[in-house]
Amino acid sequence: MLTNLHEQPLNEVEEMVFRLCEAGKLTPLEIARQLEVSHERVRQIYQAARDKLNDIVEHGEDALSLLPSRARRIVVDLKIPSRSLVRSAIESGRLSWNKGFGSIHWDGVMLRRVSHKTWAALYEWAGRPTLT
Numbered sequence: 001m002l003t004n005l006h007e008q009p010l011n012e013v014e015e016m017v018f019r020l021c022e023a024g025k026l027t028p029l030e031i032a033r034q035l036e037v038s039h040e041r042v043r044q045i046y047q048a049a050r051d052k053l054n055d056i057v058e059h060g061e062d063a064l065s066l067l068p069s070r071a072r073r074i075v076v077d078l079k080i081p082s083r084s085l086v087r088s089a090i091e092s093g094r095l096s097w098n099k100g101f102g103s104i105h106w107d108g109v110m111l112r113r114v115s116h117k118t119w120a121a122l123y124e125w126a127g128r129p130t131l132t
Contacts, residue, residue, distance in 0.1 A: 009052050009053065009056055009063075009065055009066060010049050010052060010053070013035070013045060014045055014048060014049040014052070015049070017031060017035075017042055017045045017046050017049060018045075018046060018049040018050070018053075021042075021046045028042045028043060028046070029042075051065070052065040061083055062081070062082045062083050062084075064076070064081060066125060067121060067122065067125050068117075068118065068121050070114055070115075070118045071118050071119075071121045071122040071125065074104060074111065074112075074114075074118075074122060075122070077111075078095070078106055078111075080095075083125060083126050083127055084127075086122065086125065086126040087126040087127050087128065089106075090123065090126055090128060094106060094107050097116070097119045097123075098110065099116075101113065102114070102115070102116070104118075104119060104122075116131075119131070
């Protein structure tokens with residue numbers, strides 16, 4: 001079951017480019033003209049969409065592509081790339097939110113200032129109750 005972080009892992013443009021490329025009805029150049037972007041940009045969008053979908057197929061709910069990029073960067077930087085490890089870190093207090101500073105802390109050390117929305121996404125991905 002996917003969290004409601006990204007019920008749809010691909011945004012509208014990624015989904016459209018992916019479907020059109022996979023269907024083979026239009027060439028990448030024709031897709032680029034429709035979107036008013038370069039052929040290279042269509043290739044990049046298609047590759048990003050494929051990578052996201054492959055990540056979800058391979059890792060399921062642990063797929064990092066389900067996280068917004070800022071939350072994903074935190075998980076990667078801390079080398080805790082699974083929901084269960086993030087959940088354990090939150091439950092133990094090793095990973096926490098400091099409301100006063102608006103920052104995430106790891107073992108009491110401020111990592112970076114982020115929005116509460118980023119923390120909420122990370123918290124929810126870890127399987128914790130939705131923050132309000």
